[in-house]
Amino acid sequence: MRTRQFAERAALSAALSLSLLGLGTTTAAADTSTSLPISSYRDMAVDAAHQQVFLSDPFGDSVLVTDYTGQVVKQIGGEAGAWGVALSSDSRTLYVALRDAGAIAAIDTATLQETARYDTGTGAGAYAGPTSLALAGGKIWFGYSTDTWHGALGSLDLSGPQPVVTRDQGLDTFRGAPHLAATPQDPDTLVAAESDGNAASLAVYDVSTGRADAQARRVDPGPDGCASLQDLALTPDAARVVVACASPYYHQAFRTADLSDDGRYTTSHYPNSVAVAPDGTIAAGINGASSPDVYLFPQGDSTAFHTWDFPASSPYTTNTLQSGGLAWAPDGSRIFAVTEDSGSSSLSLQVLNHPQVDTTVTVRAPASSPRNQDLTLNGKLVAPVGFGTGSTVDIWRLDDPLAGEGTMIGSATVAADGTFSYTDRPRAKGAVQYTVQYYGDARHAYAYGSVTVDITSD
Template identity: 85%
Template sequence: MLGLGTSTATADTSAALPISSYRDIAVDAAHQRVFLSDPFGGSVLVTDYTGQVVKQISGAAGAWGMALSDDSRTLYVALRDAGAIAAIDTATLQETARYDTGTGAGAYAGPTSLALAGGKIWFGYSLDTWRGALGSLDLSGAQPVVTRDQGLDTFRGSPRLAATPQDPDTLVAAESDGNYATVAVYDVSNGRADTQARRTDPGPDGCQSLQDLALTPDGRQVVIACAAAHYHQALRTTDLADDGIYSTSWSPNSVAIAPDGTIAAGVYGPSWSDVQLFPQGTSTSYADWDFPEPSEYDNTTLVTAGLAWTPDAGRIFAVTETSGSSSLTLRVLDHPRVDTTVTVQAPASSPRNQNLTLTGKLVAPVGFGTGSTVDIWRIDDPLAGEGTMIGSANVAADGTFSYTDRPKAKGNVQYTVQYYGDARHAYAYGSVTVNITSD
């Protein structure tokens, strides 16, 4: 008999963290670990995917921004209070190298943000209390090479950085000093930061106090979270023109984008929706989380830049804090299994012993990853309900598929397509009936 299957839901989990300060998060899929920087505690905290502590790496003065190498073997950490970048082996969780950035150390000197682009490690740092700049660390030669003083006269504070492996020569930087933010896009393919676009106070309502930014995987959009805005804003990287919004609420403070383009947008303060999920280019969310309040007088809020995806987009990590205390919590948000539909098309009739092609499409709020398939069942007698699985078809990134059969029986034949779902998509099926005629 043809089975229809069921779907199950998974519960979110949380774990208290033994740190009282936070600035950045990185996810290592190869070792199933989460790294959190603890600047005022001078450490990098390592947990597993459930939030349980694996190790607390000490000796990391002013650990601020982080970047994971493409092969997941090395975690780079900006040490603001040491004026350096540390390299940590993700297998042994030991520091293997430390590179002096030559910026000086401290609140208005050392590096605070990292990104990998153009084959280098880029860092944002402060020149003094009123100016910020970009620097790069090149580890490709026999000796490390540091280049500073790039992006001068653009930022009024140490800029935040964003990059994406799919567009490795694009670097985006934005200041976050509490005033009107300036966002800049650079081409770093020649080893220097060549300005491609620059804009101050971007967005339909401007951008004061930029809290976070992220690049879409294709590098075409940068999404910014500005505390004074009523939504997350998207800018086109070619010219930083307005390119849509993601409807959240007052005081956006975090954004993270999955490899398939799904956007997780977070806000600060009491809200019906602390974190919302959006398909890229769609202003309406399809899922959200409202963090529980511990009491009538205390609030649970998302910290600035407190979101990160697993590379398979199956879950989101969120760092929260409770008002009236210095306690931090790592929340593991399992991606909901979204409703999925299957449409199937075929000719109304077709001769037997001839090729018959079925086409169809899976439709869901989020895309389908490589390796997704559907099973094709044929029921030669729809009234009897007996069916035979005749094959499978690969699903393209846009959800489309096709399958060719060569039916032998005359009469009405029903084809049913089954999609069994995954961590992000619910089970779905669709059918079509074809009248098989004589040769």
């Protein structure tokens, strides 16, 4: 009972301290939904530097820009067949695949003006122009169709005095323009997957030499195949690729080293979207009317820890996620989702704030320790999602558990895997209780853990 009372007082004290500092207690922000002035959608990029979201509007020949709440900032016109988008590593430039212009446009993210346009030499239109973009190996890679039955990879190199386009790579792999995926942590790995055809083709390339050197290929991957591939995303370390295929009715993962099966994420009918946060949390979406629309998974865990179901405008309509319609904010604080209402065919941007997840604290220490000697506490925070840089825990010491009051003696930094340690030098003999408090953040709930050590004579 004393321990419980101490923890309750400590939690109240922490909340009061945060309020006095003007920080307030951590509460989850409400999700929002905003109607969009576009009637088509293909791809999305999130700009953390300016807190903007870019959405391609291929049949409206535009790129729509919103803020983090979904409010429209600008609609950039004149972008013929705006399809895939990719943001530069410094967030200064948005690159847009213009399928119907056979080109790649560069848009300044500060001025929201097109600053350059590069001809890909592919021709333009549905079975020619570029449709997907990824930044890897110091180049801009694009997927395109060579005709109605074949696809290929190309690259745009802007590092020299003149832009250099290289085409016709991966010619023996794809039956349509491939989707592309890359990650900044492993910039020399490029993954491509066919977007057309009944059975998808998946390939991994090393692009460090400037060419797409195939490392692994697989047709119709997975134990149940992969029909009508809709989306793919790499884990931050590029060790795994997660794909969304209309069938089977789950999201599946593959090792990029050899494209061998590496588990599944249990979702439901018609998977169509996937996005991976910087900490590895996986958002998996489906185009199903009767199931949750978006699922959140810890990396490597097949059980979702949170779901969203988008409400429809009426009992007779549905509000469904668009193919490739998920993107994370780079800090992992929220997910952006593009949905369509079946009654009006209107598109909306859903802003889904990351839920606060349950967190536990374990603390370990020797059963006994001499007084006036170093005593090290080791512990770990455990939650479905990782802990960001700068997370800390506070350590309280209660020299007499019956007294019911304790003293905060210090803080410890939490590592990315949730571990922490703290060394104390207790002076009082007898049972000493240590309580570790974690005050939580936007993604983690408050938690505490305690351990008691018998402090003996010197």
